[in-house]
Amino acid sequence: MSLQLLGVGKIIPEMQLIKRPFYIFLVLSACTAINSHNPELTDKTSLEEQQILNETYLDLWERVRVGLTVKLPDDFSEAERYRKRYKDNQHTVNRISRTGQRYLFHTVKRAEELNLPIELALVPFIESGFDPYAQSFYGATGIWQFLPATGKEWGLKSNWWYDGKKDVIASTDAAYQFLISLHKRFDGDWLLALAAYNAGPRRIQKAIRKNNSLGKPTDFWSLDLPQETEAYIPKLLVLCELIKDPSSFGVNLPSIANRPYFVKVNTPNQLDLMQAADLAGITPETLYELNPGFNQWATDPSGPHYLLLPSGIGDRFETQLSSMEKSSLVQWDRYKIKKGDNLTLIAKKYSIELNVLKEINQMEEDLIIAGDEIMVPRGPAWAKTSIPRVKNYTVVKGDSFWAISKKFNVSIRDLTLWNSVNLQTPLQIGQQIKIFSKYERARGKPPNKKKRTLLYPVKSGDTLSRIASRFSIRVKDIEKWNEIKPAEIIYPGQVLKIILDAGVGK
Numbered sequence: 001m002s003l004q005l006l007g008v009g010k011i012i013p014e015m016q017l018i019k020r021p022f023y024i025f026l027v028l029s030a031c032t033a034i035n036s037h038n039p040e041l042t043d044k045t046s047l048e049e050q051q052i053l054n055e056t057y058l059d060l061w062e063r064v065r066v067g068l069t070v071k072l073p074d075d076f077s078e079a080e081r082y083r084k085r086y087k088d089n090q091h092t093v094n095r096i097s098r099t100g101q102r103y104l105f106h107t108v109k110r111a112e113e114l115n116l117p118i119e120l121a122l123v124p125f126i127e128s129g130f131d132p133y134a135q136s137f138y139g140a141t142g143i144w145q146f147l148p149a150t151g152k153e154w155g156l157k158s159n160w161w162y163d164g165k166k167d168v169i170a171s172t173d174a175a176y177q178f179l180i181s182l183h184k185r186f187d188g189d190w191l192l193a194l195a196a197y198n199a200g201p202r203r204i205q206k207a208i209r210k211n212n213s214l215g216k217p218t219d220f221w222s223l224d225l226p227q228e229t230e231a232y233i234p235k236l237l238v239l240c241e242l243i244k245d246p247s248s249f250g251v252n253l254p255s256i257a258n259r260p261y262f263v264k265v266n267t268p269n270q271l272d273l274m275q276a277a278d279l280a281g282i283t284p285e286t287l288y289e290l291n292p293g294f295n296q297w298a299t300d301p302s303g304p305h306y307l308l309l310p311s312g313i314g315d316r317f318e319t320q321l322s323s324m325e326k327s328s329l330v331q332w333d334r335y336k337i338k339k340g341d342n343l344t345l346i347a348k349k350y351s352i353e354l355n356v357l358k359e360i361n362q363m364e365e366d367l368i369i370a371g372d373e374i375m376v377p378r379g380p381a382w383a384k385t386s387i388p389r390v391k392n393y394t395v396v397k398g399d400s401f402w403a404i405s406k407k408f409n410v411s412i413r414d415l416t417l418w419n420s421v422n423l424q425t426p427l428q429i430g431q432q433i434k435i436f437s438k439y440e441r442a443r444g445k446p447p448n449k450k451k452r453t454l455l456y457p458v459k460s461g462d463t464l465s466r467i468a469s470r471f472s473i474r475v476k477d478i479e480k481w482n483e484i485k486p487a488e489i490i491y492p493g494q495v496l497k498i499i500l501d502a503g504v505g506k
Contacts, residue, residue, distance in 0.1 A: 227493025
């Protein structure tokens with residue numbers, strides 16, 4: 001009896017069957033496919049036992065490795081082209097572990113909970129390099145690269161406050177539900193489902209109809225597809241090869257701890273994110289890295305009402321939050337503009353910065369019209385006074401950034417930002433250090449990345465110099481960002497990472 005790979009039509013010799021029932025998605029005949037994504041068809045005790053086993057691994061890669069079963073066909077002639085990126089290239093492999101540290105545990109765990117092939121948990125490596133701020137040339141966003149229309153179709157909310165396409169939890173659930181529907185649509189073939197995730201289901205169905213009319217096979221490897229899509233599956237499966245056997249590539253795969261990187265903590269109706277970072281004892285940048293879905297300085301009043309925080313500090317945050325008065329949290333008024341009002345007067349009335357009031361209401365000019373309504377925040381987190389809340393501290397013998405930060409209950413990062421100093425530069429006795437109260441911070445845009453990642457698909461006729469000229473960047477930077485060696489040939493369908501200043505290339 002032969003073994004067929006998920007209806008692809010390629011017979012894989014000497015494939016070792018994994019004995020763990022959770023991950024078996026090989027089929028035992030050419031006409032049978034497993035409905036492996038339906039947890040209702042799986043023994044609950046087996047799932048519970050499997051979850052216990054999964055949690056015993058110290059290394060997340062080992063947890064992934066034991067579940068991988070899909071492989072490239074032995075006769076796939078271009079396999080070496082895709083393997084070349086990783087072979088004897090420790091720097092590139094190090095980056096995989098580094099980019100997977102924050103979110104891979106979550107995508108793996110959710111795939112297991114939904115009884116999905118573990119390969120699906122690795123798709124964000126191919127889509128975005130696990131960068132929630134990555135944006136494709138066509139406007140797809142987040143680690144799963146949802147286009148706005150597709151995100152809306154799968155329930156990803158998007159407004160001024162919040163973008164679910166960048167929310168790691170929301171987008172992962174939406175991506176898995178989308179893939180499950182594609183799996184069903186393409187008769188239980190995961191490779192066709194993945195191809196449809198990349199190119200769109202209509203494009204795949206069109207290719208299938210064409211092959212049917214020509215009497216050709218309709219598995220993924222036989223279809224005539226866009227070059228980017230034809231490269232999509234091989235890139236994923238070569239990554240799986242690397243995870244299964246790094247030594248065969250001449251590299252080591254740095255370990256990722258098999259434990260959650262973050263915890264989900266419920267929040268009130270709305271919470272100021274600067275305030276949340278203070279309560280959690282982390283920097284605003286750390287908070288935004290785990291909560292990239294929030295676009296502004298506060299959570300969306302209409303939800304989601306949760307934050308992701310680094311593991312180990314959730315209890316502290318909840319304790320600190322529960323001790324606060326409700327009046328200390330962000331609250332919002334709808335202010336109806338009266339005759340004679342102007343933005344300066346309204347900002348002064350609510351004790352907030354004028355530029356913040358304009359940003360909240362997406363106003364580029366100061367013009368307002370009587371009868372219109374604008375949103376204004378209340379609460380100490382937004383308040384400003386006419387007297388700067390700042391102390392000048394004189395450095396004495398034995399002082400350090402750590403000692404001063406503890407003395408005034410502020411972070412070391414705050415000290416360096418407030419005083420424009422470098423941690424590598426020693427403090428001098430008699431030096432004046434500014435200490436602000438914890439809410440005296442600039443209220444511009446939230447600390448999203450100053451740089452943004454654009455994913456550019458190489459087109460026929462493209463060269464690195466042409467691409468560099470198009471985006472006003474240097475060829476050597478493209479080579480560095482993508483681990484491309486000088487004079488290495490790029491090919492149509494290859495996706496290059498382009499790093500631009502925020503606002504450039506929109």
